[in-house]
Amino acid sequence: MSVGINQLIFVCLAYVVFLFVVAFLAERASARGRFAAILRSPLVYTLSLSIYCTAWTFYGAVGYAARSGLEYLTIYLGPSLVMIGWWWILRRLVSIGRSQRVTSIADLISSRYGKSNALAIVVTLMAVIGVTPYIALQLQSVVLSFSIFATSDGGGGQGLHPIRAAFWVAMGLALFTVLFGTRNLNVNERHHGIVIAVAVEAVVKLVALLAVGIFVVWGLAGGLTEMLARIDASDIGEWEVQSSRWATLTLLSAAAFLCLPRMFQVMVVENDDDRSLQIASWAFPAYLMLMSLFVVPIAVVGLDLLPAGSNPDLFVLSLPLSQNQNGLAMLSFLGGFSSATSMVIVATLALSTMVSNHIIMPVWLALRQGGAAQSGDVRGVIIQSRRFCILLVIALGFLYYRASGGSGALAAIGTISFGGVAQFLPALLGGIFWRGATRTGAFCGLGTGFALWVFTMLLPSFGIDVALSKETFDQGLLGAGWLRPRALFGIEGLDPTVHAVVWSLSLNTLVFTVISIFSFPEPVERLQGAQFVNVTDHAGPSRVWTASVAGSEDLMIMSQRIMGAAEAQAFFRKQTQAQGLSGHLPEPTPAFIEALERELAASVGAATAHAMVGQIVGGSSISVQDLLAVADESAQMLEYSSQLEQKSRELSVTAAQLRAANEKLTQLSLQKDGFLSQISHELRTPMTSIRSFSEILRDTGSLSEADKTRYASIIHAETIRLTRLLDDLLDLSVLENGQVSLHLGQEPLHAVLERAVTTVVSGGEEGLHVRVAPQETHVVLNTDLDRLVQVFINLISNARKYCQAETPELTITPRLTATGLTIDFVDNGKGIAGDEQAVVFEKFYRVGGSQGDGAGLGLAICQEIMERLGGKVRYLAGMQGGAFQVTLPHKALVVKTVPSP
Amino acid sequence: MANGPVFLERRSYRARRLMDAVRLLPLFGLALWMVPLMWPLPQAEDGGIAMSTALLYLFGVWLMLVAMRAVLWWKTARLRERETDAPE
Numbered sequence: 007m008s009v010g011i012n013q014l015i016f017v018c019l020a021y022v023v024f025l026f027v028v029a030f031l032a033e034r035a036s037a038r039g040r041f042a043a044i045l046r047s048p049l050v051y052t053l054s055l056s057i058y059c060t061a062w063t064f065y066g067a068v069g070y071a072a073r074s075g076l077e078y079l080t081i082y083l084g085p086s087l088v089m090i091g092w093w094w095i096l097r098r099l100v101s102i103g104r105s106q107r108v109t110s111i112a113d114l115i116s117s118r119y120g121k122s123n124a125l126a127i128v129v130t131l132m133a134v135i136g137v138t139p140y141i142a143l144q145l146q147s148v149v150l151s152f153s154i155f156a157t158s159d160g161g162g163g164q165g166l167h168p169i170r171a172a173f174w175v176a177m178g179l180a181l182f183t184v185l186f187g188t189r190n191l192n193v194n195e196r197h198h199g200i201v202i203a204v205a206v207e208a209v210v211k212l213v214a215l216l217a218v219g220i221f222v223v224w225g226l227a228g229g230l231t232e233m234l235a236r237i238d239a240s241d242i243g244e245w246e247v248q249s250s251r252w253a254t255l256t257l258l259s260a261a262a263f264l265c266l267p268r269m270f271q272v273m274v275v276e277n278d279d280d281r282s283l284q285i286a287s288w289a290f291p292a293y294l295m296l297m298s299l300f301v302v303p304i305a306v307v308g309l310d311l312l313p314a315g316s317n318p319d320l321f322v323l324s325l326p327l328s329q330n331q332n333g334l335a336m337l338s339f340l341g342g343f344s345s346a347t348s349m350v351i352v353a354t355l356a357l358s359t360m361v362s363n364h365i366i367m368p369v370w371l372a373l374r375q376g377g378a379a380q381s382g383d384v385r386g387v388i389i390q391s392r393r394f395c396i397l398l399v400i401a402l403g404f405l406y407y408r409a410s411g412g413s414g415a416l417a418a419i420g421t422i423s424f425g426g427v428a429q430f431l432p433a434l435l436g437g438i439f440w441r442g443a444t445r446t447g448a449f450c451g452l453g454t455g456f457a458l459w460v461f462t463m464l465l466p467s468f469g470i471d472v473a474l475s476k477e478t479f480d481q482g483l484l485g486a487g488w489l490r491p492r493a494l495f496g497i498e499g500l501d502p503t504v505h506a507v508v509w510s511l512s513l514n515t516l517v518f519t520v521i522s523i524f525s526f527p528e529p530v531e532r533l534q535g536a537q538f539v540n541v542t543d544h545a546g547p548s549r550v551w552t553a554s555v556a557g558s559e560d561l562m563i564m565s566q567r568i569m570g571a572a573e574a575q576a577f578f579r580k581q582t583q584a585q586g587l588s589g590h591l592p593e594p595t596p597a598f599i600e601a602l603e604r605e606l607a608a609s610v611g612a613a614t615a616h617a618m619v620g621q622i623v624g625g626s627s628i629s630v631q632d633l634l635a636v637a638d639e640s641a642q643m644l645e646y647s648s649q650l651e652q653k654s655r656e657l658s659v660t661a662a663q664l665r666a667a668n669e670k671l672t673q674l675s676l677q678k679d680g681f682l683s684q685i686s687h688e689l690r691t692p693m694t695s696i697r698s699f700s701e702i703l704r705d706t707g708s709l710s711e712a713d714k715t716r717y718a719s720i721i722h723a724e725t726i727r728l729t730r731l732l733d734d735l736l737d738l739s740v741l742e743n744g745q746v747s748l749h750l751g752q753e754p755l756h757a758v759l760e761r762a763v764t765t766v767v768s769g770g771e772e773g774l775h776v777r778v779a780p781q782e783t784h785v786v787l788n789t790d791l792d793r794l795v796q797v798f799i800n801l802i803s804n805a806r807k808y809c810q811a812e813t814p815e816l817t818i819t820p821r822l823t824a825t826g827l828t829i830d831f832v833d834n835g836k837g838i839a840g841d842e843q844a845v846v847f848e849k850f851y852r853v854g855g856s857q858g859d860g861a862g863l864g865l866a867i868c869q870e871i872m873e874r875l876g877g878k879v880r881y882l883a884g885m886q887g888g889a890f891q892v893t894l895p896h897k898a899l900v901v902k903t904v905p906s907p
Numbered sequence: 908m909a910n911g912p913v914f915l916e917r918r919s920y921r922a923r924r925l926m927d928a929v930r931l932l933p934l935f936g937l938a939l940w941m942v943p944l945m946w947p948l949p950q951a952e953d954g955g956i957a958m959s960t961a962l963l964y965l966f967g968v969w970l971m972l973v974a975m976r977a978v979l980w981w982k983t984a985r986l987r988e989r990e991t992d993a994p995e
Contacts, residue, residue, distance in 0.1 A: 076943075076961055083940050086969065090976050091933025093926075234959040245956035249944040256940065284984070288976035295969045302962060 014155045014339065021340055022178060025347075028206055029186045029199035036198040045198050046278050048285035054201045054272045055290050056208035058085055058263060059297050060140070060349035061147035062420040064211055064342045067298060069319035071305040075242040080252060081420075082298050084259030086291035092283055095264065096273065098438050100283055101541045103274035107608040110360045111270040111430060117612040118437035118538045119445035120531035126364035126611070128449065129430060132456050133267045133360060134402065135464075136426025137353055141403030142410060143419045144346035145172045147319075151342050154323050155335075172407055179350045180400045187355040188392045200351060201276055207344035212296060214341025218322055219300020221334055222307045226325075233303050240306040254504045258421070261428035261511070268349065271356035350400070358395035363611035366391040371614065385568055388610060418467065425463045425507055429455035432515040436522065441535045443518070446525040451518025458494075458510035466491045466502065561602060562591060564618060568609050577605060670844060677851050689731070692724035734863045738849065741870035748790040748874065752900055755820055755827075756783035758791055762798035763818075766806060774806040775815045782820040785827060786900040793871045794894075797879065800864040801831045801890050808888065809835035826896045830882065832889040843881050922986050929979050932972065939968045 035041040044050065063081070070078035088095065099114075108114045112133065116126030149168045186199035227233040237243060263269055277283060308321030316324060323342065326334040370387060432451050436443035461483070465474045474491060483489035488496050494509050527535065565574040581601065582592040592598050599619060606615035699717040703709070709717075740746050756778070763776045787794065805816040811834045819830040838846055845851050849866040865879075872879045876898060882889035943965070949955035 075958065076965065079965055083965075083969075086972070087933050087936055087940070090936055090972055091930075093929050094933065234962075237962065238957045238959050240958070243958045244949045245943065245946050245958065245961045246949050247943065248948075252943055253941065281984075284980050288973050288980055291969065291976070292973045295966065295973065299966065302958070 011152070011156050014152070014336070017336055017340070018343060021343065022182075025203045025206065026182065026185075029182075029203040032202035033186065033199040045202065046282075048282040048289070050201060050205045051272075051277065051282040052286040052289040052293065053205035053208040054276065055269070055286055056211070056293055056297075057204055057268055057272060057348050057352045058266075059208075059211065059294070059345060060420075061144050061342055061346040062140075063297060064215060064345040065147050065151070065319045065322055066420060067301045068305045068308065068321045069317070071242065071301045072309055072318035072321065075244075075246055076302070077247045077251060077255065078301060079298060080255035081259045082294040084256045084261070085263035086294055087256075088260050088263050089287050089290045092287040095435070095438075096283055096287075097280065098541055099264070099274050100277045100280065102438060102538055103277065105541060106537070106612065107604045109275060109363060109608065109611050110356055111265060111267055111434070112360045112364050113607075113611045114270075114274075115430065115433055115437060115448065116364070117607075118531075118534055119433075119443075119448050120528050120534060121612050121616050122445050123364060123368050123614070125445060125448060125452075126360075128452060130357075130360040130364045132429065132452065133427060134357055134399065136423050136429075137267060137357060138399075138402045138406050139410075139419050140423040141350055141353060141400065142407035143423075144350045145175055145403060145407045148172070148175050148343060148346045150317075150320060151323055151339055154320050154327065155339070169408060172404060175347075176400050176404045179347055179354070180397055182347075183351045183354050183358075183396045183400075184393050187351070187358070187396060188389050197276065197355070200355065201272070204272070204348045204352060207348040208293075210337075210344045211341040212293065214337045214344075215297060215300065215322065217334060218326060218338050218341075219304060221329075221331065222300065222303050222325065226307050226311070226329070227303065233306075236310070237302060237306050241309060242302070242306065248501060248504075250504045251501055254501075254507050255421070257511075258424050258428055258507050261431040262424035265427040265430040265434060266353075266424075267356035267360060267427070268353035271352055271359075275356075350403070354396050354399045354403075357399045358392050359611075361395040361398065362388065362391040363614055366395065367610055367614050371618070385566075388568065421503055422463050422467050425459050425503075425510065426456070428507070428511060429459055429514055431511070432518045436518060437535070438538050438541070440522075441532075441539045442522055442527075443535065444522045444525045444527040445531055447518045447520075447522030450521045451514045454517040455510045455514025458513060459506065462491045462494065462506035462509060463503070561599070561619070565602060565606065568606055568618075577602070673845060674848055677845065677848060685731070689728065692727050696721050696724050734867065738863055738867050738870065741867060741874065744874075746874055749792065750788060751791045752786055752788050753791050754783065755785045755787055755829075758787060758795055759783065759798060759818060759820075759829075762795050762802055765795075765799050766802040773814075774802075774809065775813065776802065777815065777817045779817065779819040782822050782827070785820070785822065787827075787894070787898060788900045789875050789894065789898040793875065797868045797871050797892060800868050801879075801892070804864065804890075805831065805833040805835075805888065809833040811835050811887070825893070826877065827894045827899055829892045829894075830889060831892070832882070832885050833887045835887040837885065837888045838881060840883070843883055846881055847879075922983075925979065925982055925986065929983065932975060932979065936968065936972045939972075940965070 032041075032045060036045050067078045067081070070081075102108065102114065106114070106117055108117060112126045112129035115129050116122050119125050149171045152171050153168065182203075183200075186203070187197055223230065223233045227236055304321055304325060305318065308316075308318060308325050312321065312324060312328060323335060323338050326332075326338055367388065370391070429452060432455070433443070433448040436451075437448070466479070468474075470476050470479055479491060481490070483491075488494065490496075492498075492502050492505060493500075494505070497505075500508070562574065562578055565577065568574075569577065578592060581598050582588070585592050585595070585598070587593065603615050603619045606618060609615070610618070699721050703714065703717055703721075759778055763778070767774060767776060802816060806814065809816070814833060814835065816831060816833045819832070821828050821830070847865045847869045849863055851862050851865075868879050872892060875894065877892065877894040879890060879892045882891045943956075943961065946956045946961070
């Protein structure tokens with residue numbers, strides 16, 4: 007027992023100095039680009055993962071084994087399975103970490119769920135709450151190990167004040183982390199100093215534990231066989247692990263291995279390539295196996311040799327001491343010290359990155375109204391905030407240690423911490439495997455899981471009547487019996503840890519999935535979700551910046567302040583070259599800004615980087631919402647253009663109609679000209695003869711009576727002709743102006759037709775044979791019969807006048823239809839040519855410009871009359887000869903019909 | 908892959924089965940490590956499982972998984988090397 011406390015402190019300080027030197031040399035080597043093969047080797051990566059084995063492993067595992075047998079193994083089986091199954095989860099996580107430049111687990115979750123900073127804050131706070139006890143635990147273990155030496159020193163612990171010791175340890179760790187953790191800002195650039203130091207510590211703790219184990223097995227127990235026999239004979243000589251605890255703790259440790267911020271830091275953030283991960287997939291389980299190999303022997307021998315009541319958590323240390331193996335005890339102490347410090351350093355680094363990126367920086371950015379574009383050394387601010395956060399996290403750990411008074415078994419605190427961070431698992435796995443996972447779902451799931459963890463695991467761990475009253479334990483929260491922290495929903499008899507883990511994780515998962523299914527993700531979430539889930543397929547841009555307005559210069563200024571001038575300039579130069587340009591500033595293409603944002607995300611996290619670039623690129627940044635809006639707009643435009651097309655089609659139809667109308671008008675104008683010359687001719691001829699004959703009558707005195715009579719008759723006939731012409735015109739104008747009044751009368755159709763036929767045929771010289779089809783002629787009409795007869799007469803006389811057949815024949819066929827009565831007038835002539843059919847009903851039109859005695863008003867009058875009578879008259883094209891159809895509506899017919907004769 | 912060939916040549920067939928093994932190994936390990944769920948507790952009539960037996964079994968599985976994973980890693984790494992050496 008000759009290890010003095012001062013000697014111990016000296017060795018400890020020497021070791022710390024050694025670590026500082028190693029870290030410093032590694033930093034320098036990496037800065038000069040040397041020894042990259044070592045710094046980035048898979049071995050170093052594997053060893054850095056060993057921060058999973060904290061003081062909880064180093065000291066606590068033996069205590070755990072001494073208390074509950076092989077149950078301690080579950081803490082290492084879970085991570086081993088995760089590593090061996092790297093292909094399933096870690097491969098994806100590492101790819102995502104690299105492609106999205108993820109800085110922490112909070113960053114990953116926030117980035118996956120639409121770069122939501124609120125989510126990042128929640129995850130960060132949960133991580134801080136979950137990990138702080140763990141940091142306190144490390145401080146406690148270091149202080150405990152000090153105290154073992156102090157008591158064995160004979161001073162009875164007088165030389166060591168635990169709180170003061172914890173304080174100095176915390177200060178030392180903070181200093182180390184600040185020195186090597188905030189040298190470079192870009193988290194994705196590995197912290198070589200820290201990683202190498204952690205790797206060295208990993209070797210030290212493994213060697214220390216193996217050395218103690220070998221000493222125990224071969225030195226104290228006397229060989230393997232004897233050891234096994236001794237194990238079987240000991241208090242923990244039989245398998246007595248509850249099944250539920252075995253399965254639950256394995257699951258819990260696997261979950262925590264993925265979700266612990268410090269594990270995420272070394273496993274994903276500090277990862278360089280898949281090869282390291284693949285080698286670690288077998289090397290790390292091997293490391294874990296070696297770490298846990300001698301735990302049971304140490305526990306068994308410790309229980310045997312050490313006095314009853316000694317703390318089994320410290321067997322690793324007290325066993326060599328009791329055997330006066332001071333060198334071994336010192337090595338063991340250094341192993342435990344290494345476990346504690348490496349964990350605290352990396353955990354603090356990871357947490358401080360999260361707190362700084364997701365809580366302090368957003369607040370700082372929001373407080374500065376000018377935003378990222380204003381001057382000011384953001385880089386310095388970020389580093390300061392990181393340092394502040396490191397101190398804050400370590401201070402929290404220290405305060406927790408002070409408050410808890412260093413009580414409780416190490417393993418219990420570890421399990422509680424695991425339970426807290428394991429709540430990230432559903433959101434994490436859902437985020438990388440399930441595109442349907444939404445931010446709302448993640449929020450609710452995390453909230454549920456975390457609340458349950460606090461209520462069933464964290465608060466009860468302080469003991470009855472400390473955080474939760476005894477009534478709450480017995481009666482449930484607020485007297486609700488189903489809300490008992492150890493028996494939720496009234497299900498009793500479960501092991502408290504199993505109870506808490508099963509309820510919190512399963513309800514977390516349930517709420518997460520159900521809310522995800524029923525909520526709708528925002529566009530950024532959907533894009534990020536697609537990227538995360540399909541990360542092994544491809545990596546496309548997650549959003550598009552249109553930076554036509556964004557000055558590359560502004561971006562340059564901002565990047566310099568975050569990445570550092572040299573790095574930023576190098577990055578911009580590389581991008582410029584990649585674009586094939588000369589000079590220093592690249593074109594602000596979307597691809598460039600995308601790359602820049604990722605680069606910045608590596609320093610300040612995705613959400614903050616997104617916000618900062620957004621501020622610079624400003625109004626011209628296209629968020630996905632904007633993109634969708636644009637898509638909406640283009641959909642609208644598409645619709646609009648189809649409307650336009652429709653309109654233009656309509657217009658072209660209208661234009662065609664107009665052209666047709668114009669043609670018709672031109673034709674009409676020609677007709678009118680023709681008619682005017684015609685009518686002037688028509689008027690002139692009778693006027694000439696009237697004038698001539700009236701002059702003769704006036705000037706010639708000796709005219710015979712017969713001549714006088716003849717001349718007067720001629721004058722009379724000509725005036726009649728004039729009158730008729732004028733009558734027709736008047737008739738038409740009356741009809742057109744709608745001033746006509748109808749004189750309704752009733753008569754059978756055949757009588758009306760007969761009247762018309764008789765009128766026409768009797769007045770004609772050459773014979774037109776008119777045949778009236780017998781059907782429907784008994785129909786009684788109720789209309790203006792005189793007008794109708796006028797129409798019929800017109801049609802029949804037209805046939806008489808224009809039918810050029812040798813034996814002209816007109817067939818009149820009445821027919822009752824659904825709409826009324828139609829009467830077809832079809833002759834056997836040539837009919838009317840197609841182009842004339844359109845104008846045949848126009849005024850003053852005469853077929854073929856023929857010279858008849860009519861004024862070309864007949865059909866126009868017919869049309870007007872039929873319109874007045876509610877029917878119509880039209881030319882029937884496609885018949886043998888000229889064919890007109892008169893249609894009368896039902897209301898022009900009398901329902902009562904006269905029986906056909 | 909509906910459009911791909913139905914049968915692969917021997918080497919790519921091997922490669923695929925190797926990847927199957929990589930994927931299945933953790934499930935295999937999980938199954939073996941959950942075997943203790945069926946072990947009788949000391950209160951059982953025939954007595955429990957001796958600590959040494961449990962220890963040997965669990966660490967045996969561990970060692971075997973590590974070895975298998977290492978062999979698989981070595982094989983897949985060699986496969987990849989060959990692929991990069993002689994791209995089709």
